Amino acid sequence: MEKKRIVVKIGSSSLTNTKGQIDQEKLAEHVEAVAMLRESGHEVLLVSSGAVAAGFARLGYPSRPITLKGKQAAAAVGQSLLVQSYIEKFSQFNLIPAQILLTRNDFSKQDRYKNAYATLTELLERGILPIINENDTVSVEELTFGDNDMLSALVSGLVHADHLIILTDINGLYDANPRNNPEAKKIDYLPEVTDEMVAAAGGSGSKVGTGGMKSKMMAAKTALSLGVQVFIGLGNGPRKLINIINGDGDGTYIGKDGLTAITNSRQWIALHSEVAGTLYVDKGAEEALLHNGKSLLPAGIFDMDGSFQKGDVVEVVGPNGVLGKGEVLFSSDDIKNIMGKRSEELVEEETLPAKVVIHRNKWVKHNRGN
Ligand SMILES: Nc1ncnc2c1ncn2[C@@H]1O[C@H](COP(=O)(O)OP(=O)(O)O)[C@@H](O)[C@H]1O
Numbered sequence: 192m193e194k195k196r197i198v199v200k201i202g203s204s205s206l207t208n209t210k211g212q213i214d215q216e217k218l219a220e221h222v223e224a225v226a227m228l229r230e231s232g233h234e235v236l237l238v239s240s241g242a243v244a245a246g247f248a249r250l251g252y253p254s255r256p257i258t259l260k261g262k263q264a265a266a267a268v269g270q271s272l273l274v275q276s277y278i279e280k281f282s283q284f285n286l287i288p289a290q291i292l293l294t295r296n297d298f299s300k301q302d303r304y305k306n307a308y309a310t311l312t313e314l315l316e317r318g319i320l321p322i323i324n325e326n327d328t329v330s331v332e333e334l335t336f337g338d339n340d341m342l343s344a345l346v347s348g349l350v351h352a353d354h355l356i357i358l359t360d361i362n363g364l365y366d367a368n369p370r371n372n373p374e375a376k377k378i379d380y381l382p383e384v385t386d387e388m389v390a391a392a393g394g395s396g397s398k399v400g401t402g403g404m405k406s407k408m409m410a411a412k413t414a415l416s417l418g419v420q421v422f423i424g425l426g427n428g429p430r431k432l433i434n435i436i437n438g439d440g441d442g443t444y445i446g447k448d449g450l451t452a453i454t455n456s457r458q459w460i461a462l463h464s465e466v467a468g469t470l471y472v473d474k475g476a477e478e479a480l481l482h483n484g485k486s487l488l489p490a491g492i493f494d495m496d497g498s499f500q501k502g503d504v505v506e507v508v509g510p511n512g513v514l515g516k517g518e519v520l521f522s523s524d525d526i527k528n529i530m531g532k533r534s535e536e537l538v539e540e541e542t543l544p545a546k547v548v549i550h551r552n553k554w555v556k557h558n559r560g561n
């Protein structure tokens with residue numbers, strides 16, 4: 192059997208009841224299924240929601256709070272309860288969980304991003320089961336992942352997972368929300384996710400879930416762009432995750448076989464970096480970057496905006512619009528002096544030790560993971 196790296200995301204609706212309590216039976220079933228996946232030799236990372244849903248009742252809220260401070264306070268209480276339950280239940284299978292709470296900054300700062308990768312990899316190598324959630328108690332609304340569906344997609348890209356399994360309270364994507372439309376038909380397989388499919392999917396059907404199918408489809412689109420296949424659905428009993436991996440899951444499979452994994456530096460540039468400036472390039476440079484897999488040389492740049500340092504990420508604009516983003520090997524001051532000049536001129540002038548402005552390995556085309 193081929194060992195796979197699998198990210199399993201469990202939604203609030205699959206872990207808690209509407210009264211604001213953890214449903215211990217549901218949680219135990221997920222734990223057993225994860226344990227079976229581990230026993231069969233696979234690596235597993237869990238992205239578990241449910242902190243707010245498991246905590247709000249203990250704070251005296253009648254339902255899931257809507258204010259930021261209410262959600263953050265509920266998450267502080269609920270996250271500890273959740274992890275306590277996980278530790279207890281996983282110990283029956285001799286599995287040791289590790290709690291990892293991430294914020295948007297852990298992805299947007301490149302050193303933190305690299306560090307998150309190193310830590311997760313170290314945990315997996317030592318046989319630990321990472322249980323990841325957003326650090327809700329300190330995240331502010333403008334700086335969140337949106338929801339845990341997106342977090343699970345970003346995590347699955349970060350660790351180069353083979354599969355992302357999104358467990359929820361419905362057996363996959365339907366052509367309309369089946370809670371409102373009894374005629375809705377289930378979709379078993381989708382080779383790709385388009386923006387139209389994301390727009391057509393509906394919101395949450397429960398009082399504890401957030402985002403609904405729309406956010407799962409957005410997450411699936413992101414995961415596919417990072418080379419990770421996706422399953423959205425549910426299942427029963429301890430073999431449910433093994434069945435899903437074997438292609439017998441009750442849900443929707445998304446993505447073709449043999450997707451290309453994207454390096455961490457390209458993922459970071461594409462999805463997490465902040466753009467520090469713009470380079471305007473000519474037709475020849477556009478051709479080199481978009482069609483010939485080449486690096487960007489000074490000769491193709493004719494104008495620029497912004498003030499940036501070596502190592503920052505800039506946007507590159509061609510004659511027909513945005514071409515992509517890349518990490519620059521020179522500061523904006525240096526580029527001002529070298530843009531438009533051919534490499535031979537620069538060598539003669541001894542202006543530069545190297546002549547590439549953006550190396551092709553640190554370049555990401557617009558709307559593409561690679
Ligand atoms: N086209 C659709 N197909 C399936 N489910 C849909 C669709 N549109 C909306 N939904 C809703 O999405 C819900 C699952 O999302 P959500 O409530 O956020 O769960 P979770 O807590 O697992 O993230 C389903 O219960 C369903 O009501």
Ligand SMILES: N[C@@H](CCC(=O)OP(=O)(O)O)C(=O)O
Pocket residue numbers: 201202203204239240241242243244266324325327337338339340399400401402403
């Ligand atoms: N981080 C939040 C989860 C938010 C969320 O995305 O929930 P869900 O839609 O149930 O996956 C929590 O633990 O309550």
